[in-house]
Amino acid sequence: MHQATTHQDGLTGSRLYLGIIAISLATALGMLGSVTANVALPTIAKTLHTSPSNSVWIVNAYQLSILMALLPLSSLGDRVGYARIYTWGLAIFTCSSLMCAMSRSLDELIVARVLQGFGAAGITSVNTALIKTIYPSRLLGQGVGVSASVVSISTAAGPTIAAAILSVAPWPWLFAINVPLGIIAFLVSFKALPRPPISKAPYDYGSALLNAATFGLLVLGVDRLGHSNGISASAVLQLLASAICAWLLVRRERGRTHPLLPVDLLLKPAFLLAVLTSICSFTAQMLAFVSLPFMLQDALGRSAMATGALITPWPLAIVIVAPLAGTLSNRYEAGLLGGVGLAILALGLALLALMPAHPTSFDIGWRMAVCGVGFGLFQTPNNRAILAAAPAGRTGNASGMIGTSRTLGQTLGALLTALILMVAPDHAGPVALTTGAIFAGAAAALSLTRICRRGA
Known part of the structure; x- marks a missing residue:
């Protein structure tokens, strides 16, 4: 009982x-x-x-x-x-x-x-x-x-x-x-x-609608821009509307005790840098995760079963490294661990982009594992830093921003991959992986900036 x-x-x-x-x-x-x-x-x-x-x-x-x-x-x-x-x-x-x-x-x-x-x-x-x-x-x-x-x-x-x-x-x-x-x-x-x-507390429907409009118009505008020949007027209008909705949302949420969008937390450098690091890192990961099945199956002739097996070393390495990263975060700053991990991720993505024309399964698998080690070293300490930067009673806001930064990064990564598949279909895999390496490098720089700010 x-x-x-x-x-x-x-x-x-x-x-x-x-x-x-x-x-x-x-x-x-x-x-x-x-x-x-x-x-x-x-x-x-x-x-x-x-x-x-x-x-x-x-x-x-x-x-x-x-x-x-x-x-x-x-x-x-x-x-x-x-x-x-x-x-x-x-x-x-x-x-x-x-x-x-x-x-x-x-x-x-x-x-x-x-x-x-x-x-x-x-x-x-x-x-x-x-x-x-x-x-x-x-x-x-x-x-x-x-x-x-x-x-x-x-x-x-x-x-x-x-x-x-x-x-x-x-x-x-x-x-x-x-x-x-x-x-x-x-x-x-x-x-x-x-x-x-x-x-019985009132629900802020206005902020909820502005939040949905901000992100929805942003993603649709970026997608339209990528599928247009040149700069599309409709894409520009969607991006402009997204910016206006974001401005209205921030103005509405500033000063609220229980905001839907934690503007006050985003004004804290430690919180903002951790969120930006998360967005860039998940963009890099999604560029790889969406492009790799096409690269492995269409360009390299692997079966769907083989593709799943070849991608598995990446998340498997995360499973192994993440607990270690959690332990290390008790001794080392999240900015340092994240910077090192994301630099390893950037290296792994670059190695995948530069694979030989006819790679063996081992050639692919160990590069995937390098990416997973780097991502696993970053993720847990960074999420912990976001939660730690939020004061008592604001765990929900911090949790929401962890999910939002992850999803925004994943969405941008998928959009960029779609654009690459359209404009460079014959070289989509290497181009997407190289772009991912650039985003991972930018995320590493953002993460290390937290140490510099603290030292200053």
Whole structure:
């Protein structure tokens, strides 16, 4: 028999373990929703008779809806309870996964992926806050570690799972497999997670709409600019509208006690530099993750199964290095660890770009592992620095910015890859990897700047 919730200090007994299972399942589903689609892009593009650059919108649509909804849902969670946002997110994710599996055209799949992204945003936006709610304070560090491990393992397993499914079944099964798992996660979440009374505090719908418009117009404007011959008037108008919405949002949020966008935290150099470092690093990672399946399958003639296996050393290295990075962050500054890690990532991406014309599996695999070591060394200390820079009571804001910076970087990386696939289809892999190395180098410089500022 499980004990009831203690409002002051998390869950106890069997309900705590059920809560851990619920959060872990949902987190894994959200991560796999992104990773598995990357590996399948060449296969889906051929099946749906679309171009590689257009097929990247299968990734973009998912990332874009997460980006637009993440901060508004994080703020709404403070009002209606994190578990309600979480379970609704799971329900939407599960239903839209079925829609993805049933799609018979690129347009249908993109619409379904938009809905799936909104569901993933519901899961991601309140994940950290929910962990803090269910774990007793003495076990909070363990809870954060469990969640980080689930993310790493899901990312590591994603390419292999996708490749294994594609080797025995058509691509719709990549999405259909989410349905039974999503139902199980929903039922466990509904039973285990605490649902406090809904707060009567007003919700800031104006800021939520401005946030969605800022990020949505930014991504659409960048995409339109990339697909235009020269500078498109519509692209310029979208980017200008995004800038106006961002200005209005910042002006609206400044001085608020509980802002949707933490402008006051972004004015702190340590917080801002950690966020910018995260954006650049995830842009670099996504440039590689989206371009590599096309490079390995179309240019080098590897099968989907082999592609998944060859990409796996990257996330697997993250799984191994991330705990070490967490331990090192107790002794060394996040700026130093991040700078070193991102420099290693830049080196690994450059090595991938400069591979011989006919590389062996070993040639590819060890370069992937170098990238994973660099990224793993950076990620945990940087996220810890973002959380540490937020004062007490602002964990939700910091958690939201971790997710937003990650998703914005991933979205920009996917957009840049689509542009490269369109303008340089014969050399897309090396060009995208070189661009990723440049972004990783910029992220390393930003990270090391934190040490210089502290020293000054």
